[in-house]
Amino acid sequence: MKNIVITVLLISFIVVAVGFTGFRVTKVYGPYSGRVLSSETEKPIAGAVVLAKVYTFHPSFGGNVRYYASIYEAETDTDGRFLIPEFIAAKRKKPSWWEISPEFRVFYPGYGVYPFHPKVSSTITKGQWTIKLPPLSDKKERHKNLMSLFLEPEIPNSKITKTLKLIEHEKRQIE
Secondary structure (H helix, E strand, O other), X not given: OHHHHHHHHHHHXXXXXXXHHOEEEEEEEOOEEEEEEXXXXXXXXXXXXXXXXXXXXXXXXXXXXEEEEEEEEEEOOOOOEEEXXXXXXXXXXXOOEEOOOOEEEEEOOOEOOEOOOOOOEEEEEOXXXXXXXXXXXXXXXXHHHHHHOOOOOOOOHHHOHHHHHHHHHHHHHHO
């Protein structure tokens, strides 16, 4: 009888400990590659940032809740090409599941943000992604566009340094 009580207490302790602390969950994403072009000129946009944001989902009484898990930041080269290599997203959370694919954002000052600007387009051909960003005409449109980039406050600044520099550049341009 004493062994049964000890076993039940031990199992109860483990269940409670995992319930409060959660556990580490991981998923591999990528690789993703492509090119960012101006929709007006078809010329490459060098220095644009391409963000791949990953989320986990957790059940709750009000429905599923989405939590930021990881982000990868890439920058386009002089030919507008980018590569997001295979990366591992990890998060210490209670039981959850992952998004099937990352949520992408593409940003460059003076151009519409992918995927939010209505004139943005994207295609995938032979595994290569082509994203066309429209140039923006005035400061009001650029300000509205910048607000659509929204980055969750829990994303560490150290993970999006290039993006933050471009945001500051755009803010100075539209003041």
